[in-house]
Amino acid sequence: MASQFSGILQLTDLDDFITPSQACVKPVKLEKKPGKSIAKIQIEDDGSYFQVNQDGGLQKLEKAKITLNDCLACSGCVTSAETVLIAQQSQDELYKVLQHNKQSSAEQTVVVVSVSPQSRASLAARFNMSTSDTARRLTAFFKNLGVHHVFDTGFSRNFSLLESQREFVERYQRKQQDKKALPMLTSACPGWVCYAEKTHGDFIIPYLSTTRSPQQVMGSLVKSYFADQHNLTPKQIYHVTVMPCFDKKLEASRSDFFMKQADTREVDCVITSGEVMKMLEQEGLSLNDVEPAPLDTLFSSVREDELLRHEGSSSGGYLHHVYMHAAKQLFGVEVKDITYKTVKNKDFQEVTLEKDGTVLLSFATSYGFRNIQNLVQKLKRGKSPYHFVEVMACPSGKVNGGGQVKPVPGRSSKEVLEQVEELYRAEETRAPEEEAAVEHLYQTWLQHVGEEKARELLHTGFHAVPKNTNGLVMKW
Numbered sequence: 001m002a003s004q005f006s007g008i009l010q011l012t013d014l015d016d017f018i019t020p021s022q023a024c025v026k027p028v029k030l031e032k033k034p035g036k037s038i039a040k041i042q043i044e045d046d047g048s049y050f051q052v053n054q055d056g057g058l059q060k061l062e063k064a065k066i067t068l069n070d071c072l073a074c075s076g077c078v079t080s081a082e083t084v085l086i087a088q089q090s091q092d093e094l095y096k097v098l099q100h101n102k103q104s105s106a107e108q109t110v111v112v113v114s115v116s117p118q119s120r121a122s123l124a125a126r127f128n129m130s131t132s133d134t135a136r137r138l139t140a141f142f143k144n145l146g147v148h149h150v151f152d153t154g155f156s157r158n159f160s161l162l163e164s165q166r167e168f169v170e171r172y173q174r175k176q177q178d179k180k181a182l183p184m185l186t187s188a189c190p191g192w193v194c195y196a197e198k199t200h201g202d203f204i205i206p207y208l209s210t211t212r213s214p215q216q217v218m219g220s221l222v223k224s225y226f227a228d229q230h231n232l233t234p235k236q237i238y239h240v241t242v243m244p245c246f247d248k249k250l251e252a253s254r255s256d257f258f259m260k261q262a263d264t265r266e267v268d269c270v271i272t273s274g275e276v277m278k279m280l281e282q283e284g285l286s287l288n289d290v291e292p293a294p295l296d297t298l299f300s301s302v303r304e305d306e307l308l309r310h311e312g313s314s315s316g317g318y319l320h321h322v323y324m325h326a327a328k329q330l331f332g333v334e335v336k337d338i339t340y341k342t343v344k345n346k347d348f349q350e351v352t353l354e355k356d357g358t359v360l361l362s363f364a365t366s367y368g369f370r371n372i373q374n375l376v377q378k379l380k381r382g383k384s385p386y387h388f389v390e391v392m393a394c395p396s397g398k399v400n401g402g403g404q405v406k407p408v409p410g411r412s413s414k415e416v417l418e419q420v421e422e423l424y425r426a427e428e429t430r431a432p433e434e435e436a437a438v439e440h441l442y443q444t445w446l447q448h449v450g451e452e453k454a455r456e457l458l459h460t461g462f463h464a465v466p467k468n469t470n471g472l473v474m475k476w
Contacts, residue, residue: 089249089269091279097238098146109238110230113142114151114218114299117309118244119273121424122404125416126277127287131423132306136292141280143293151299153241154309156218157316158301158432160188163211163458164318165325168388172330180206183379183386186318188213190251191393192372193462200376201464207379210459214316215241215248216257219266220457221299223259225445234262240269242276245394245401256460272403301430309427312338313365314420315397319351319390321432323363326388327353331360340365347371347395350386363388368395399424 051059094111101108115138117131124134139150164186171181187193187208196204212220218241223234241248251257252267259266271279280287294305301308312320320338327333333353340349347367353360364386366375372391378384394400399420407416432438446454 089252089271091271091275091282093269094238094240094271101146110149110232110236111147111238111240112149112151112222112226113147113240113242114153114156114215114222115242116214116244116398117152117154117157117307117424117427118314118398118401118420119242119276119404120152120307121314121399121420122244122273123276123287124423125419126405126408129288131427132295133292134287135295135307136305137287137290138276139295140293141283141285141287141290144290145279145283147240149298150296151218151222152295152301152307153214153218154307155299155301155435155437156221157214157310158435158438159217159458160211160214160316161310161318161321161432162438163454164209165322165329167209167211168322168326169329172326172387182388183207183384184209184322184388186390187211187460187462188316188318189392189394189398190247191245192391194247194250195369195372195393197462198465203380204376205462205464208462210461212458212460213251215243215251215267215270216460217458218299219252219257221441223262223264223266224457225441226299234259234266235264238268239266240271241267242273243270243401243403244273244398245403246272247393247401248272248403254460272401273405274403277405301435303428303430307427308430309424310432311429313390313397314399314424315365315367315390315392319363319365319388322388323351323353323361326361331355333360345371347397348374359385361388362386363390365390365392365397367392367397369393396421 053059097109097111101111115135120131120134120138123138124131127134129137135152142150164184168184171178171184175181185196185204185207187210190213193208196208219239222239223237226232227234227237241252249270252265252270257266258264295302295307310317310321312318323338324335327335331353333355335353338351340351342349343364347365348371349365351361351363353362362385364375366372366389372393375384375389375391392398394402396417400417404420405416407413442454446457
């Protein structure tokens with residue numbers, strides 16, 4: 001990962017304008033004067049930036065020059081750091097492993113592909129089919145190439161949600177002794193984590209949830225439990241995930257997720273939804289032409305061969321599940337429905353639990369860097385009212401990741417995004433507490449919730465990037 005931001009650019013002096021889908025953060029230089037607040041920024045049709053002064057006057061602004069040191073890995077574009085990872089983690093690398101298996105019967109590598117629900121919905125939108133039908137055809141497509149198992153990271157998300165629930169209650173109960181226990185900020189988005197470590201380091205890190213993302217929980221499941229059950233070493237498994245954004249390649253490459261004793265990563269390769277499209281094109285196939293195959297049910301949330309999702313946002317439903325659990329556990333309140341209040345824009349919403357006029361819980365969703373910057377600044381000024389915030393770098397959340405399938409000519413990004421959301425939400429829901437296979441793994445593989453093994457395999461840590469460091473520092 002890159003070093004601290006260069007002196008020419010201070011992120012807190014910027015507004016960002018990430019537009020669906022995948023325009024870069026467009027920065028401008030602002031001259032700050034002591035005692036004066038930052039003015040509003042106005043964008044003209046030709047892309048020019050103007051500062052709107054308090055008296056209504058306009059001042060044209062110079063665009064700041066960005067180097068890799070200033071990059072947020074926001075999924076708006078592909079950065080220099082990510083191009084290296086894209087070469088190492090791409091469909092080409094997967095093809096190499098599959099080709100090696102075909103040529104060598106003696107040294108077989110077990111190939112596992114884990115597909116995210118957001119990627120599944122993106123591909124379903126492209127081919128105009130349901131997400132479960134898409135999953136069955138993807139299973140057949142990958143297995144026809146030589147993949148052995150195809151799993152669903154919606155299953156591993158059950159662990160992420162349950163651990164997030166437990167972690168929040170524990171943090172809430174020690175908030176008087178630990179001033180940085182709350183708000184708990186989700187950490188499943190690697191673009192956001194990159195920004196947090198890089199720009200605010202030791203200040204923001206204590207607020208980050210230590211619960212692993214669904215991708216990295218699946219990494220633990222595949223390289224630990226699955227390997228043990230099949231008498232394999234972790235290195236005998238090649239684990240690929242299909243994800244909605246390029247930043248997941250950065251996440252998989254973090255040193256925290258490298259198994260030193262086994263000398264292998266928990267997730268060996270990350271390919272995006274768009275890269276799966278390239279694979280289909282390379283094979284000369286439309287997904288509609290692939291005969292469906294039965295779903296692998298070992299690590300998949302299914303009911304009668306139909307995939308299930310979690311309640312809440314299409315970014316994983318963290319706020320929904322943590323809020324309902326905390327309301328019951330901490331205050332004995334059974335929440336039936338959650339009412340979201342939009343604040344300023346649709347990517348920043350609030351949820352509040354009140355009793356007798358007293359606010360018991362205050363939760364929020366914060367998507368996109370404009371909202372994230374406002375959130376962090378409120379924290380720094382000690383004015384954040386929230387106990388929990390679901391944070392995502394991409395506007396509209398994970399379904400709008402930079403690695404999703406691009407619209408065909410004649411369709412707008414907004415239309416496609418709406419269709420992906422609709423397909424995602426069409427799946428039936430199941431609460432993580434109701435997943436019998438998850439409960440079984442807690443009791444056997446993890447030796448119960450909160451125990452040492454569960455903390456080791458389902459949680460992680462974060463690292464402030466050292467200041468005054470030159471060059472590329474790969475802490476990811």
